[in-house]
Amino acid sequence: MITTATNTINVSLGEMVISEDPEVILACYGLGSCIGVSAYDPVNRIGAMIHVVLPFGNGILESSPAKYANTAIPHMLQVLEKHGADKNRLIIKMAGGAKILNCIPAGSMLDIGEKNIIAVLEALALHKLSIDNQDTRGNIGRTLFLCIKDGKTTVKTAMNQTIEL
Amino acid sequence: MRTLSQCEQHVIENIIKKGVTDAVNGLSEMIGKDIHLSELIIKTIPAKDIAVTLGGPDTTIIGVYLAFSGPANGHIILAHHPNVAFKLLDSLVGIKNTGIHDLSDLEQSALGEVGNITGTFFLNAVANALDIIIHPSPPVVLIDLAGAILDIAMVDILQEEEDVYMVETTYIINEYNTKGTFLIMLNNSFFNLPFIVK
Numbered sequence: 001m002i003t004t005a006t007n008t009i010n011v012s013l014g015e016m017v018i019s020e021d022p023e024v025i026l027a028c029y030g031l032g033s034c035i036g037v038s039a040y041d042p043v044n045r046i047g048a049m050i051h052v053v054l055p056f057g058n059g060i061l062e063s064s065p066a067k068y069a070n071t072a073i074p075h076m077l078q079v080l081e082k083h084g085a086d087k088n089r090l091i092i093k094m095a096g097g098a099k100i101l102n103c104i105p106a107g108s109m110l111d112i113g114e115k116n117i118i119a120v121l122e123a124l125a126l127h128k129l130s131i132d133n134q135d136t137r138g139n140i141g142r143t144l145f146l147c148i149k150d151g152k153t154t155v156k157t158a159m160n161q162t163i164e165l
Numbered sequence: 166m167r168t169l170s171q172c173e174q175h176v177i178e179n180i181i182k183k184g185v186t187d188a189v190n191g192l193s194e195m196i197g198k199d200i201h202l203s204e205l206i207i208k209t210i211p212a213k214d215i216a217v218t219l220g221g222p223d224t225t226i227i228g229v230y231l232a233f234s235g236p237a238n239g240h241i242i243l244a245h246h247p248n249v250a251f252k253l254l255d256s257l258v259g260i261k262n263t264g265i266h267d268l269s270d271l272e273q274s275a276l277g278e279v280g281n282i283t284g285t286f287f288l289n290a291v292a293n294a295l296d297i298i299i300h301p302s303p304p305v306v307l308i309d310l311a312g313a314i315l316d317i318a319m320v321d322i323l324q325e326e327e328d329v330y331m332v333e334t335t336y337i338i339n340e341y342n343t344k345g346t347f348l349i350m351l352n353n354s355f356f357n358l359p360f361i362v363k
Contacts, residue, residue, distance in 0.1 A: 010222075012214075013323070029221065030221075031310075032312065032313030054323065100309065143222075158309045158310045
């Protein structure tokens, strides 16, 4: 069980945070249709987390690469490798991609959560990577935690349910 | 978002103030309690900071969400701490607080009506001031993390902007000595309207 610690770092909308500090816990709070993706190298004990908002950029905005799934994944991999992580050792997990509004038909254009999930999986596949575990879809909000000390990844919901990925 | 002239800003703020005052009066009338408008903040903030207005992204809230469309598009969230929402339910339909739980049809319907009244009072004021027609969506009642509820609006607004133009209203329900938040998030279309008040 992860409690709120002073060394918990909030990875906000469209942000990426990387850490090698064993005292740090990375967290994507309140994920709805957004997706939190964590990647952890258990040998070097280095981890990163991205808070993906949308599947793809529309070219209008010069945004943070972590905002869009198609640019966030390569950006995170690049930064992790630059800091000594081995791409092939990474344990990758994700949470979110929910359809908070039940009235949106599943798989429709408005189902951004599903589109985000697909875009993350496709971006990982381009790097010959896949998700090790996930807690996605449904219609609940989630918070994703990654403990840098041991790579433990946990998801917590509004109803205080906690699961370890 | 296009840059607004000082005059346009002034017009927008006056329209919003009128709309929010009408909304809070409508809510007061509906629940039969005195409500005091304690704070009205109109500002542009980075999207990543918006959840702070609802107590942080991992705060559990009961929110009533409405979208509105027409010449002006945007999102409205009426947010309460669960205990406050249950007090509202008690006064509206006599349902006692039994702790955080999935909301029954009756609870959803009553809270939906609260959002409906508040949202439409606000939108009517805006529509009348600008002589336009605005269509609100049916209200959706959600009990979830604030960040997750805000995502509904953010995925729309962040397709075109990095910042959010928002109206944060805090009101005190006197008898309960507690507060709620009425959050309005406007997308780009709103700022392309001719701000000529009839």
